[in-house]
Amino acid sequence: MNPFLGALELILSGDREIFLIAGTTLRFSFWSTAFSTLPGLALGILLANHRFPGRRAAAAVVSSLTALPTVVIGLAVYSLISRSGPLGRLGWLFAPPGVVLGQTLLALPIVVSLVYTGLSKLDARFTETLVTLGAGRLRRLASTLFEAKYVLASALLNAFGRVTGEVGVSMMLGGNIRWYTRTMTTTIALDTSKGEFERALSLGILLLTISLAINALVHAAVKHEE
Amino acid sequence: MNRKALVLALAALCAASAFAMGGKEAAAPANPRIKLATTTSTENSGLLGYLLPLFEAKTGYKVDVVAVGTGAALKLGENGDADVVLVHARAQEDAFVAAGHGVDRRDVMYNDFIILGPASDPAGIGAAKSAVDAFTRIAGAGATFVSRGDKSGTHVKELDIWKAAGISPAGAWYKEAGQGMEQVILMADGMPGYTLADRGTWLAVKDKTTLKICFEGDKGLFNPYGIIAVNPAKWPAANTEGAKALIEWITSKEGLKAIESFKLNGEQLFFTYK
Numbered sequence: 123m124n125p126f127l128g129a130l131e132l133i134l135s136g137d138r139e140i141f142l143i144a145g146t147t148l149r150f151s152f153w154s155t156a157f158s159t160l161p162g163l164a165l166g167i168l169l170a171n172h173r174f175p176g177r178r179a180a181a182a183v184v185s186s187l188t189a190l191p192t193v194v195i196g197l198a199v200y201s202l203i204s205r206s207g208p209l210g211r212l213g214w215l216f217a218p219p220g221v222v223l224g225q226t227l228l229a230l231p232i233v234v235s236l237v238y239t240g241l242s243k244l245d246a247r248f249t250e251t252l253v254t255l256g257a258g259r260l261r262r263l264a265s266t267l268f269e270a271k272y273v274l275a276s277a278l279l280n281a282f283g284r285v286t287g288e289v290g291v292s293m294m295l296g297g298n299i300r301w302y303t304r305t306m307t308t309t310i311a312l313d314t315s316k317g318e319f320e321r322a323l324s325l326g327i328l329l330l331t332i333s334l335a336i337n338a339l340v341h342a343a344v345k346h347e348e
Numbered sequence: 349m350n351r352k353a354l355v356l357a358l359a360a361l362c363a364a365s366a367f368a369m370g371g372k373e374a375a376a377p378a379n380p381r382i383k384l385a386t387t388t389s390t391e392n393s394g395l396l397g398y399l400l401p402l403f404e405a406k407t408g409y410k411v412d413v414v415a416v417g418t419g420a421a422l423k424l425g426e427n428g429d430a431d432v433v434l435v436h437a438r439a440q441e442d443a444f445v446a447a448g449h450g451v452d453r454r455d456v457m458y459n460d461f462i463i464l465g466p467a468s469d470p471a472g473i474g475a476a477k478s479a480v481d482a483f484t485r486i487a488g489a490g491a492t493f494v495s496r497g498d499k500s501g502t503h504v505k506e507l508d509i510w511k512a513a514g515i516s517p518a519g520a521w522y523k524e525a526g527q528g529m530e531q532v533i534l535m536a537d538g539m540p541g542y543t544l545a546d547r548g549t550w551l552a553v554k555d556k557t558t559l560k561i562c563f564e565g566d567k568g569l570f571n572p573y574g575i576i577a578v579n580p581a582k583w584p585a586a587n588t589e590g591a592k593a594l595i596e597w598i599t600s601k602e603g604l605k606a607i608e609s610f611k612l613n614g615e616q617l618f619f620t621y622k
Contacts, residue, residue, distance in 0.1 A: 204428070205427060205428030205585060210428065215429050300397075300413065303412075316530045
């Protein structure tokens with residue numbers, strides 16, 4: 123069958139499981155993006171607006187962390203939240219909080235890095251003007267935040283897109299448990315391993331549609347910035 | 349595009365995510381979630397999807413299935429990341445219990461392993477007298493063999509047969525896939541080559557391949573499954589009551605009957621001890 127028709131059929135069939143899986147994906151992505159927002163914004167502003175020793179090195183580290191393989195994050199968090207690990211008593215492994223923690227760590231460097239580069243592009247005279255106008259620290263921070271809101275929005279959408287499409291963290295920390303931690307990407311992986319390529323492909327198209335929508339938003343945001 | 353559109357889009361995204369946030373299950377027992385670490389053969393054949401809802405409806409528990417290889421499943425039990433394990437590698441299961449990682453091991457069911465290969469059977473294993481003989485013929489012919497290579501129960505079985513044959517498999521003909529059973533069958537189909545598979549998974553995927561059962565029926569290919577609760581003395585946080593309830597149910601008359609009645613394309617996949 124045509125995978126595009128298959129995707130359409132999946133959506134139209136009203137299959138409860140498909141909607142639950144798509145919902146789980148969105149829920150995990152929403153929380154991990156939300157949790158990475160504040161620290162991401164704070165670290166991004168710190169890197170962009172404050173001079174301190176090792177700032178360039180820190181920026182380089184952050185930007186290389188955006189390329190961290192999801193399975194490495196998965197493995198690190200796994201050993202942390204396994205019952206035999208330091209945070210084992212929380213019982214987060216193979217449960218939604220585990221996935222959200224892993225995805226938050228995946229999203230964080232992306233948010234920091236994009237906020238940092240976005241703010242660095244702001245006219246340097248912006249801060250100088252504020253200083254000459256006699257704006258205090260708080261006032262300057264408030265103005266930076268105001269200027270940063272589109273940068274932040276675009277950073278968050280990027281992070282959201284990244285965690286929606288990742289499979290390593292969801293698989294290792296969620297365990298692909300049906301009705302519980304199964305996401306769109308782990309379903310695709312499972313269907314592929316079962317040789318159900320058509321269904322996997324249809325799900326892939328569904329996921330692509332969601333990413334596409336998110337990317338359209340990012341582009342709209344960027345276009346607006348220009 | 350203006351600012352309003354962007355804000356609107358973000359709001360829509362939040363709303364869609366928030367919408368997806370509902371849906372919590374009703375809780376009957378004090379600790380209703382049981383983590384079951386098991387092999388891909390029980391989950392992907394559809395057996396657990398058939399059995400567990402019966403158990404859940406009866407007891408109010410909710411079983412979370414993590415399907416990995418037997419080696420990984422036992423490791424999850426050892427680290428306290430599962431409450432109960434359902435696996436198929438008897439020697440490792442006994443070692444698991446002996447090491448104090450698990451308690452209350454019980455036999456559940458069995459089926460058998462089969463050797464799959466191209467319909468043309470280039471190594472002529474159809475005429476083999478035993479599984480060991482069949483493996484010897486494959487190695488002798490240098491015919492492609494795809495190994496799970498993932499410490500799963502099937503992989504352990506395969507290594508046992510090589511060992512019994514006095515062969516240490518290596519070379520271009522021997523491919524270690526490091527993947528689940530279905531994937532390995534599909535890889536063997538694509539190459540084409542031989543592979544050792546459990547009958548349950550084979551019945552679940554056979555319509556998708558051109559492979560044939562080239563050898564079967566040897567006593568050495570017996571494939572028993574056992575269930576073990578994680579040791580509560582070692583992991584007090586484990587859901588011991590839940591593990592116990594699942595073990596009791598699955599080995600009860602009702603559970604065993606359900607296993608016997610599970611069929612795929614009209615064929616029974618797992619058998620219980622009578």
